Amino acid sequence: MQMQAAVFRRYGGPEVVSVETRPRPELKPGHMLVKVLATTVSSGDWRLRSLTVPPGFGWILRLMVGWRAPRAASQILGTELVGEVVALGEGVNRFPLGTRVIAYPGGRLGAHAEYCLLSEKCAVVAAPAQMNDEAAAALSFGAMTAYDYLLHRAELKKDERVLIIGAAGAVGSAAVQIARAQGAHVSAVCSATKAEMISALGASEVIDYQSADPLQDEAAYDVILDAVGHAPWSALVRSLKPGGRAALVVSGFATMLSAGWKSWRSGRRCLVGPASEKQADLEAVLALYQRGQFQPLIDSRYPLANIQEAHARVDSGRKCGNVIVRVQRAESTMAQGE
Ligand SMILES: NC(=O)c1ccc[n+]([C@@H]2O[C@H](COP(=O)([O-])OP(=O)(O)OC[C@H]3O[C@@H](n4cnc5c(N)ncnc54)[C@H](OP(=O)(O)O)[C@@H]3O)[C@@H](O)[C@H]2O)c1
Numbered sequence: 001m002q003m004q005a006a007v008f009r010r011y012g013g014p015e016v017v018s019v020e021t022r023p024r025p026e027l028k029p030g031h032m033l034v035k036v037l038a039t040t041v042s043s044g045d046w047r048l049r050s051l052t053v054p055p056g057f058g059w060i061l062r063l064m065v066g067w068r069a070p071r072a073a074s075q076i077l078g079t080e081l082v083g084e085v086v087a088l089g090e091g092v093n094r095f096p097l098g099t100r101v102i103a104y105p106g107g108r109l110g111a112h113a114e115y116c117l118l119s120e121k122c123a124v125v126a127a128p129a130q131m132n133d134e135a136a137a138a139l140s141f142g143a144m145t146a147y148d149y150l151l152h153r154a155e156l157k158k159d160e161r162v163l164i165i166g167a168a169g170a171v172g173s174a175a176v177q178i179a180r181a182q183g184a185h186v187s188a189v190c191s192a193t194k195a196e197m198i199s200a201l202g203a204s205e206v207i208d209y210q211s212a213d214p215l216q217d218e219a220a221y222d223v224i225l226d227a228v229g230h231a232p233w234s235a236l237v238r239s240l241k242p243g244g245r246a247a248l249v250v251s252g253f254a255t256m257l258s259a260g261w262k263s264w265r266s267g268r269r270c271l272v273g274p275a276s277e278k279q280a281d282l283e284a285v286l287a288l289y290q291r292g293q294f295q296p297l298i299d300s301r302y303p304l305a306n307i308q309e310a311h312a313r314v315d316s317g318r319k320c321g322n323v324i325v326r327v328q329r330a331e332s333t334m335a336q337g338e
Helices: 043-050 058-065 133-137 141-153 170-181 192-200 233-239 253-266 279-290 304-315 331-335
Strands: 002-008 017-023 031-041 081-088 100-104 115-119 123-126 161-165 185-190 205-208 221-226 240-248 269-271 298-303 322-326
Touching: 002 304, 017 304, 031 100, 031 133, 031 304, 043 058, 043 304, 081 115, 081 133, 100 133, 100 279, 123 279, 133 298, 133 322, 141 170, 141 221, 141 240, 141 279, 161 170, 170 185, 170 221, 170 279, 185 192, 192 205, 221 233, 233 240, 233 253, 253 269, 298 304, 304 322
Parallel strands: 161 185, 161 221, 185 205, 221 240, 240 269, 298 322
Antiparallel strands: 002 017, 031 081, 031 115, 031 322, 081 100, 100 123
């Protein structure tokens, strides 16, 4: 059986991705096969495709994905999806056939195709009936990162002051809403054109980084989440209260190695590393959505055939939330001839 998939065989710009016919993944024990309805092109896909990584991570990524070119197992990108369960491998009974599920393959990738094989270890939840495919496709990547960094690592509490740098991105726009849901006072950093949208997500203050230095105030914040990665450590330390936490979603290898030392020296916790791909965190962000406290922001949408354009939009670095790729129609809508 064949399927259409977006494949990249060399590192580079959006032009290295092409839609091709590939064999449909074969069902294995401990896995389920999902018909992909929609997915996203995320900043994670951009980093892998282009090998644009924070300093010191290039060789690590090449070791993981392929030294000169991506290995066959990593040639189909895509970290998150909404799809329908079409086959269950031996020992898998979490969802009945036909269930519409939200899955976060994360680093396992594979969502940019008509079918994706999901391991039992992958975070998967049933999609609520009232949730549309776009929101479902974009539920996990940004929000699970923001949730992990703000709630697990930085232990953000009610009434604390948090600064979100990169508030208009997939991670930042989720972070603003999750921090607000936690009862924190949120200051958000984005460009002026996006200020109104970010205020509407719950930020009480929006700082335009093109006209003001968001880190100019001393000891102003309990937590700073940096989803851009340009802020010097000294400026973050100055802006954090003693005992404050710097949630560095983007950090170079040297910062990762020195995080313990930086924390000890400054009296501010330096929090780094890959974000959670845990089932419990996917369930937590879905619960936030169901309580009306989180809604994934949608930037733009493309059919799978135009996935190069979706990659180009992500490469611009200007997307506002999530770039959706529509892949297949649900069986139910096909049956109704919609
Ligand atoms: N540690 C992890 O495991 C992990 C997990 C997920 C993501 N990440 C990383 O987190 C970063 C953010 O991811 P994302 O998906 O949210 O990216 P994204 O959606 O591509 O971010 C785009 C946004 O960044 C904003 N931006 C660019 N420069 C800015 C600046 N100097 N100050 C404030 N905002 C700025 C842009 O807004 P304007 O147009 O307003 O500038 C745009 O809305 C990426 O580098 C990604 O690789 C790390």
